[in-house]
Amino acid sequence: MNRQTNEERNFINSLARGLSILEVFDLANPKMGISDLSRRTGLSKSTVFRLVHTLRTLGYIIPVGEKNKYTLGPKVLxxxxxxxxxxxxxxxxxxxxxxxxxxxxxxxxxxxxxxxxxxxxxxxxxxxxxxxxxxxxxxxxxxxxxxxxxxxxxxxxxxxxxxxxxxxxxxxxxxxxxxxxxxxxxxxxxxxxxxxxxxxxxxxxxxxxxxxxxxxxxxxxxxxxxxxxxxxxxxxxxxxxxxxxxxxxxxxxxxxxxxxxxxxxxxx
The missing domain is CATH 3.30.450.40 (GAF domain)
Known part of the structure; x- marks a missing residue:
């Protein structure tokens, strides 16, 4: 039987995925779309879309002038x-x-x-x-x-x-x-x-x-x-x-x- 450790049971995958979205923004890539984020995080586009929607609602990600592009919001600061x-x-x-x-x-x-x-x-x-x-x-x-x-x-x-x-x-x-x-x-x-x-x-x-x-x-x-x-x-x-x-x-x-x-x- 495969028994999970306490550390594994306490790990929240959805939270980790959300944080991974924030982490991929950097000086070289300050603006990214869903496809960019999917490629850099290794997550599916549908998952990235839901995470971006949540982070945008909370103010951690904001849309920028370019079509379907996002960047980190002031709330991250x-x-x-x-x-x-x-x-x-x-x-x-x-x-x-x-x-x-x-x-x-x-x-x-x-x-x-x-x-x-x-x-x-x-x-x-x-x-x-x-x-x-x-x-x-x-x-x-x-x-x-x-x-x-x-x-x-x-x-x-x-x-x-x-x-x-x-x-x-x-x-x-x-x-x-x-x-x-x-x-x-x-x-x-x-x-x-x-x-x-x-x-x-x-x-x-x-x-x-x-x-x-x-x-x-x-x-x-x-x-x-x-x-x-x-x-x-x-x-x-x-x-x-x-x-x-x-x-x-x-x-x-x-x-x-x-x-x-x-x-x-x-x-x-």
Missing amino acids: TLGFAVLSSLELRELAHPYLMELSREVKETVNLAVLDGWRLIYVERIKTHQIVNINLHVGSRLELYNTAMGRVLAAFQDENWLSTYLSYLKTLPEANEYWKDNGKKLYKIMEEVRKNNFAINNEELTPGLRSVAAPVRNREGHIVGAVNIAVSSSLYSLPKLKQDLISPLRKTTQAISETLGYESPKKGIK
Whole structure:
């Protein structure tokens, strides 16, 4: 009996074929038709036609002036820019995160927005805080995490409204989206006012954290840094007193490295 391995069973042929269409466009062949794509990928014309239709609908391929020719659409750039942006941020932030972790002797994390969730792009771990397995690449919800709240709070009203609709699909988030999102909006308002967010054991018992935003040259929030601690060692007042200042110093330094200029006090 021919038994498939887990790797073989998990391989999605249609996805691989779609990606193969994108991969064959290059500097020498920026515009191609169905026949060209079929020849270069080895796929049948009917298969290529369906894949091109799907990719065109999604915006990854667009038609060009020449009859029945296609080229890569601007949306393809978003894939590369997202990766380059997070990798650049991680590389630039790493020494500052290391310094912060050494200073406070606690675990420090960096995350970026990933759809309606966050994704860890760096983690400086000192010791096991609580029984929760987090690592670079881990994804968490936004509403009940300090970094997630920072990443969500500075989005525009349309984004927040759509995010609230997403939350309604999560039964465990009921208290945040009920009453038209009263609790969620209150949290977001506090984050914008204070320029930091706190998770008071809302993600998991025994874990507290405080997070602050990282801004780019234009002042947009491109990431969040948090300090995660055991609630048995840090009361809420102690967390605020001991950790907010060094955290802010770190996120300000990272932001300035990205070209952000902090508003000067006293200048109107």
